[in-house]
Amino acid sequence: MNKTHPKHDIYVAIADPTRRKIIRLLADADELPLHELTAQFQIGRTAVSKHLAILKETDLVINRKLGRETRYRLNAAPLQEVKDWLSFYEKFWNERATLLKKILEE
Template identity: 35%
Template sequence: MTQAAPIDVVMRSLADPTRRAVFERVVGSDEISVAELTRGSGVTQGAISQHLKSLKQAGLVIERPEGRKVYYRAQPEGLAPLVDWMSHYGVFWRERFASLRTLLKEIDP
């Protein structure tokens, strides 16, 4: 079996809306526990743990065990494959916006 490219792992991990919401909550805090993530989420603690496992495997979060609790924080470097992929298309959009700017100036000088 071939190993998925890092971009595939990141995209697959962030494709799930609940997992994205969990990731956003982790990003919005310095550190957060599974119990804190579960509170008010409408998702079971087991499901939150599974989402965190996927985010961890994608390199998007790191964990810090402390006694019986595990705290999670965002790993910004994990988004690098996604940023690299998107930057490839940045040139395309910059060219399109430049063309649009020129067209708008022609229409309404």
Template identity: 45%
Template sequence: MTDVFAALASPARRELLRLLRDEGAQPVRRLADRFAMARPSVSEHLKVLKRAGLVTERRNGRERLYSLETAPLVEVRDWLTPYERFWRERLTGLRDILNKIEDE
């Protein structure tokens, strides 16, 4: 899961995942058109995502199509869930304290 977190640390890679989620499989050429960086840089980001298991690659003629792979994201969600509950409880407690102070 370390590779997944490292891959998700980059805003560019998170945007690539969003594009693949929202628009489906795409060639690197189309993905690169959405960024202010060279195609080889986008390809490097896709390699990182592929190594982390977040994208898959398949050939379609001369193009390589990249698709989102959600299984590693489910693992991340499962890992984060207890922390989400922790913070939700803390924020609810803070809200209750602030409401109590406001009522006084």
């Protein structure tokens, strides 16, 4: 990790609705070029590129050059951290719901 420009936090990366939409679009496709991603938003190419850069820094997005075009694809592996974090709270709420059900049945 570069100390002058550390990788972005995965939670910061997915906090933005535009980046979540990019993740969703890439999840639904093998790869997409920048111009196809940009067409899905009401923001410019530069803004989409900045969002992609943040997603790349968290390793959520991988890019490759194909001629003059850059194509992007999703790498969902970093989302495992989010899933693991949420699973604790899922267990917490399931236990609370079970307890509430038991209390209501009594």
